[in-house]
Amino acid sequence: MSRLIGDYGLPKKVLFCKKCVISNQRPSSTVEFKSKKEEKKNSINFDKDQICSACRFAEIKKKIDWNKRERELKKLLNKHRKKSGYDVIVPGSGGKDSSFTSHILKTKYGMNPLTVTWSPHLYTEIGWKNFFNWSHVGGLDNMLYTPNGVLHRLLTALAFKNLLNPFQPFILGQRIIGPLMAQKFGISLIMYGENQAEYGNVISENNSPKMNNKFFSSKSTNSIKLGGLSIKEIIKRYHYKARDFTPYLPLNEKEIIKNKIEVHYLGHYKKWDPQECFYYASENTGFKPNENRTEGSYSKYSSIDDKIDTFHYYTTLIKFGIGRATYDAAQEIRNDKITREEGVSLVHKYDQEFPNKYFSDFLNYISVSESEFWQIINKFRSKHLWEFNKSSKKWKLKHQVQ
DSSP, rough: GGGOGGGGOOOOSOOOOOSSSSSSBBHHHHHOOOOOOOOOBBBBOBTSSBBBBBHHHHHHTTTTTTHHHHHHHHHHHHHOOOOSSEEEEEEOSSSSHHHHHHHHHHTTTTOOOOEEOOOOOOOOOHHHHHHHHHHTTTOOOEEEEEEHHHHHHHHHHHHHHHSSOOTHHHHHHHHHHHHHHHHHHHEEEEESSSSSSTTOOOOOGGGGSSSEEEGTTEEEEETTTTTTHHHHHHHHHOOOOOOGGGSOOOOEEEHHHTTOOOOHHHHSSSSHHHHHHHHHHHHHHHHOSSSOOOOTSSSSSSOSBBBTTTHHHHHHHHHHHHOOOHHHHHHHHTSSOHHHHHHHHHHHHHTOOOOOOHHHHHHHHHHHOOOHHHHHOOOHHOOTTTTTTTTEEEEEESOOOO
């Protein structure tokens, strides 16, 4: 069995979807506060025709009765609607997805959303402008939560060094902040935009409109890990107190059930199309794309609020052989925005591009030298995906989509 398994528990034989450009190395979403070193990943499913589960779900979406789904949405919203105060929490950064979700809930469906934001590691200039416009152009109330910056930098550095996952603290906070604020304000409905299952998690997850409670709650906090270390280890090594980690702790599962808190995806009720979300947000909430494309991709409007974001995708390239352009192109192929041939070309052109723009900011943020950065990167490079060319002295992917 071991000869069939590569690094991170991924399939050793690399396959590419025949409809999009994703490979069978694409990992499913994980429970971040349980992530540990040497963790084995579940990966996207390919059927007998070598079609990925995300593409199969895209086919299913075309057959869904979206009018029926909208009636279900209205019924859900009426169940949680209040005569006064806020009746739904929308977590986000003021990007295209959260802007679309919050604005349409307010203007079309008559809800009174409270938008909540877990602060990015390092705001980009355009990210801050879009966040500002979310309220000042879009007319949405917002609460910005900024965790202890010193501890957050440490956790980001640990996540990079131990897991090659510098985005872990942000992902963790982004999932917890919604239910946490809902609990504090006595609100029972949280609404995110798209279900990550659309991108290759277990396809059965798309049958439910709800996020699994395991991503933001737990029966106990004793086994919580941050940056690959237990909280006890971090306290002992870096002299913090247990209460310093409050923002990163998952909610008590019993309290979630007791307070009847539900986390739903708007993408279950409305046919989700990221490009259409971009157009809507541009028109209604003042959302602006970057003037230039994002390094590692051809897109100008996806995940542009955090300077660390491009390094998140660069680390997925190192571990899974999948960069930012692959994710973007696969999604746009499924949504009939580009052809597979165009997607392959875009992946070849941009996927392995290094994110130089914010490189020095990133190194300074996690207190790592450039030479140490590359040592860590190469330590996590998947051996079944990469090979070192001695003559050119460069790393090369063994397999590329064709």
